[in-house]
Amino acid sequence: MAGKPLTKPRKKASQERSRATVDALVEATARILVKEGFDKASTNRIAEVAGVSVGSLYQYFPSKEALVVAVIGRHNHSTMQLVRSVLSEVADQPIEHAIPRIVAVAIRAHRIDPKLHRVLTEQIPRTGQLENVEAFNREYFTLFREYLANRRGDLRPVDLDLAAYVCVTSIEALAHNAVLRSTRLTDQEAEALVDEASRMIVEYLSR
Amino acid sequence: MAGKPLTKPRKKASQERSRATVDALVEATARILVKEGFDKASTNRIAEVAGVSVGSLYQYFPSKEALVVAVIGRHNHSTMQLVRSVLSEVADQPIEHAIPRIVAVAIRAHRIDPKLHRVLTEQIPRTGQLENVEAFNREYFTLFREYLANRRGDLRPVDLDLAAYVCVTSIEALAHNAVLRSTRLTDQEAEALVDEASRMIVEYLSR
Amino acid sequence: MAGKPLTKPRKKASQERSRATVDALVEATARILVKEGFDKASTNRIAEVAGVSVGSLYQYFPSKEALVVAVIGRHNHSTMQLVRSVLSEVADQPIEHAIPRIVAVAIRAHRIDPKLHRVLTEQIPRTGQLENVEAFNREYFTLFREYLANRRGDLRPVDLDLAAYVCVTSIEALAHNAVLRSTRLTDQEAEALVDEASRMIVEYLSR
Amino acid sequence: MAGKPLTKPRKKASQERSRATVDALVEATARILVKEGFDKASTNRIAEVAGVSVGSLYQYFPSKEALVVAVIGRHNHSTMQLVRSVLSEVADQPIEHAIPRIVAVAIRAHRIDPKLHRVLTEQIPRTGQLENVEAFNREYFTLFREYLANRRGDLRPVDLDLAAYVCVTSIEALAHNAVLRSTRLTDQEAEALVDEASRMIVEYLSR
DNA sequence: GATGAATGAGGATTCATTCAT
DNA sequence: CATGAATGAATCCTCATTCAT
Structure with a gap:
């Protein structure tokens, strides 16, 4: 859509974002595990705590x-x-x-x-x-x-x-x-x- | 009086038939646990394997x-x-x-x-x-x-x-x-x- | 088992017993209704409170x-x-x-x-x-x-x-x-x- | 925070699709209530009549x-x-x-x-x-x-x-x-x- | 008649996962 | 890529009723 060919920075930025999302998800999982136990750790809850949509969760974790x-x-x-x-x-x-x-x-x-x-x-x-x-x-x-x-x-x-x-x-x-x-x-x-x-x-x- | 889900047997399995049912249930549970794992051990499946109805299961185990x-x-x-x-x-x-x-x-x-x-x-x-x-x-x-x-x-x-x-x-x-x-x-x-x-x-x- | 032909008294006695059972059941139902509400009033519970078996309950009430x-x-x-x-x-x-x-x-x-x-x-x-x-x-x-x-x-x-x-x-x-x-x-x-x-x-x- | 079963809608049905689903559910409930009576109004039946899955029902109603x-x-x-x-x-x-x-x-x-x-x-x-x-x-x-x-x-x-x-x-x-x-x-x-x-x-x- | 063990259909609810937008 | 609405199989459990003893 844009003009000039995008280079690494952009990609890196997105990679960084990905990284952040992944971290947030893992962190959220850990936190829920500790505070609420395994059976409260539903994917929806995890996504919510991570501040991400369930869809995104499944983007990064199968x-x-x-x-x-x-x-x-x-x-x-x-x-x-x-x-x-x-x-x-x-x-x-x-x-x-x-x-x-x-x-x-x-x-x-x-x-x-x-x-x-x-x-x-x-x-x-x-x-x-x-x-x-x-x-x-x-x-x-x-x-x-x-x-x-x-x-x-x-x-x-x-x-x-x-x-x-x-x-x-x-x-x-x-x-x-x-x-x-x-x-x-x-x-x-x-x-x-x-x-x-x-x-x-x-x-x-x-x- | 009520509260948390009980764990003790509901009835003293004094009668013979009762006793047999209770044993069958425990045995079935163990068998399923071993052969199919914990998450296949649904109450309905346990009752089925024990050759008993779910109702009976809940008669003896809360x-x-x-x-x-x-x-x-x-x-x-x-x-x-x-x-x-x-x-x-x-x-x-x-x-x-x-x-x-x-x-x-x-x-x-x-x-x-x-x-x-x-x-x-x-x-x-x-x-x-x-x-x-x-x-x-x-x-x-x-x-x-x-x-x-x-x-x-x-x-x-x-x-x-x-x-x-x-x-x-x-x-x-x-x-x-x-x-x-x-x-x-x-x-x-x-x-x-x-x-x-x-x-x-x-x-x-x-x- | 006994000797002389039994007369009304016996029958009456059993009638009385029936009467008592019926009363006990109705009374138990009312009590449960009041103290625990309609949805706690299961037939088994009623029989129990009436001091009678479920079987007997169904003898008197269809x-x-x-x-x-x-x-x-x-x-x-x-x-x-x-x-x-x-x-x-x-x-x-x-x-x-x-x-x-x-x-x-x-x-x-x-x-x-x-x-x-x-x-x-x-x-x-x-x-x-x-x-x-x-x-x-x-x-x-x-x-x-x-x-x-x-x-x-x-x-x-x-x-x-x-x-x-x-x-x-x-x-x-x-x-x-x-x-x-x-x-x-x-x-x-x-x-x-x-x-x-x-x-x-x-x-x-x-x- | 938890406790008694909630009664308020779970989500603000802000999106259009949501709104439609919620309406369909309430409408279906009313219809079943009228045509089949309260005890035929199971959640599964309601969802079915609403043309929606049970899951969706629980998305909007606790x-x-x-x-x-x-x-x-x-x-x-x-x-x-x-x-x-x-x-x-x-x-x-x-x-x-x-x-x-x-x-x-x-x-x-x-x-x-x-x-x-x-x-x-x-x-x-x-x-x-x-x-x-x-x-x-x-x-x-x-x-x-x-x-x-x-x-x-x-x-x-x-x-x-x-x-x-x-x-x-x-x-x-x-x-x-x-x-x-x-x-x-x-x-x-x-x-x-x-x-x-x-x-x-x-x-x-x-x- | 009495007993109470047994039945099993049926109901509410959850949650991992998908997919149209 | 992100979103979140939708899915529906699966689970636990209840209770009116029956029937062998």
Whole structure:
């Protein structure tokens, strides 16, 4: 309709708008999930909260599931961020040093957005695409296994896969339950937990 | 008097026919849950599979939720049966003996009906009455703590609550994930897992 | 099973029992209607409150409707009792005397069980058998018309049917609304209303 | 914010299409009410007759009740239209002139859609939001009372509230019953009724 | 006669998704 | 691209009534 050939800026502008819409939708989904629970999170409601029409919602997400997957992804992403960074930090440290840090981070990770974490964990049916909530654990496992392999010398002889499974599963569960159980986990309690869990893991791995 | 949807059976299923109907309903619910998943478990479908009318369903269960609660209850019951029996068996045994048995039973318990366990765990929104899926863990915790208290002499000085939390949570998570992850957990794998987990817990508790 | 041929007493006893059951059912229906409203009045609930099984309910009443009809009948009966008695009392009295009495009784009649009256009037769909709630008015009309015929001499020349219609309808409506509107109609208010209404009717009929 | 079932339209039917849908729904409800009765008026049936999906119905009306309220509203509106217009017309006329006109209009008003009026009156449970069927009478009372106040000079000394109550109630009841009783009220009968009723009311009010 | 378990048609309502504008 | 009206299958649940015991 216009004259001169439009160039990137315009396109970029629209890309930016798209980006904003997508973000708004994911954000809205997360917010509703936290504040009203999974079954209040209808697509219409999400669109409304995002300030967008349902039609637009479906422009960017092919289904409600996709939206929830995005929320999970975003949440897992920030969680993994933390995990990855400790694991690379402690990569060359002995387990006595490393494990407490790892455990502490696990708890911190679960505290990022505990309410969202709870909803994601408790209210969302692990069905279809949503089964992949556990993708997170797989990566965690891989990273942790790498760490162990790297510190092999410190360890008693172990089946790395098995050991990693045992450690990751325990750490995750301890952090998860601790945070979910008492919405108000005090710092003291958290510290005590870190100590205990670390002691258990360290002893378990040590020769 | 009225208020939130009840969850308790509406009638004492004293008569025989009633009893049969109730059982058929719970059984049908479990079967559908396993074979078709939570969201195919509509009240009409459940009644149909149970060979009963929807009306009868509502004669005995005030809501769909109540039915699921009953299934959970039944499942937890048989699970706890096992747990309780080991814990009483090993009550006076030293941890080196007791823990492996406890861990082994945890796995065995999760293998009772792994598919049902998975659905209960993954697909059912922990909302309303359904939140109580965790009642199970509470009892487990209590029993385990009692055991520890009883064997206090064997242990290094510990905060019993904390130690019980750490042990129960870890054992549960290890068993749970092991069974859910690979639907076909071989006996060998199970054994290896029992060894590792037990070692971890025993060392953790020992002085 | 017993020896001597049983005679009336036995039969009477069972008749009495039937009578009691019927009464209990009608009473229960009325009570539920008043305390919980028409749509809480399910046949099962009625039977329960009557202390009888649903089966028995259907032994005595062919349908829920029949039960409600019975309640209406009972209510209209006691109402008509009053009306009939005043009308026969005042049969030979001049309208100046008679009308106030008639109006007063209309109000008293509506006050017999105002809550039931309201439910019967407002919540019960005048459908099928229930259409006959107005049977009451027909009888009232007839009796009143007879009174007017009897006192023809006192009246200005009127079409008796029309006059009776006007009077009965007005008196009924005034009493009805007065009682329903303010659940707490004071005696003073009632008196004032009787005066006004009577004045209107008397003047209307007088030559 | 949530709570009891809403009765107000969900959306301002600003768009044309919306408007048409809303109208179709209200119209369909009225038609079904008249032709099949209240208990055939299921939401699905209403939507079907309106040529609209149930979903759309719920887009505009939060409940079945709301739909009926709308029908009542529409009906009362046209009725009040008439009433208001006579009362303003006769505002300055003496009662001998005014009352007959008012009575005549009451009857005409009841004849607007007698079948609908009957259903609204007889079959709809005055429960919840539906209690307000009487809103109509309140307004009628107010307007009539104003008229009386304006013509105070013509009247014998009266308690205006009481007098208005007596007049409005009587006029309403007479018109209502006349129309409902004989679906085919002839013009002659209507005229006779107007004469009688007016005579009664006028004499009642005159000094 | 009494009992109460069983029936099942039917009703209100929701919500992911589509598509004409 | 955006909008939001429209869709309709699907779900939970109720209740008058029946009938085997």
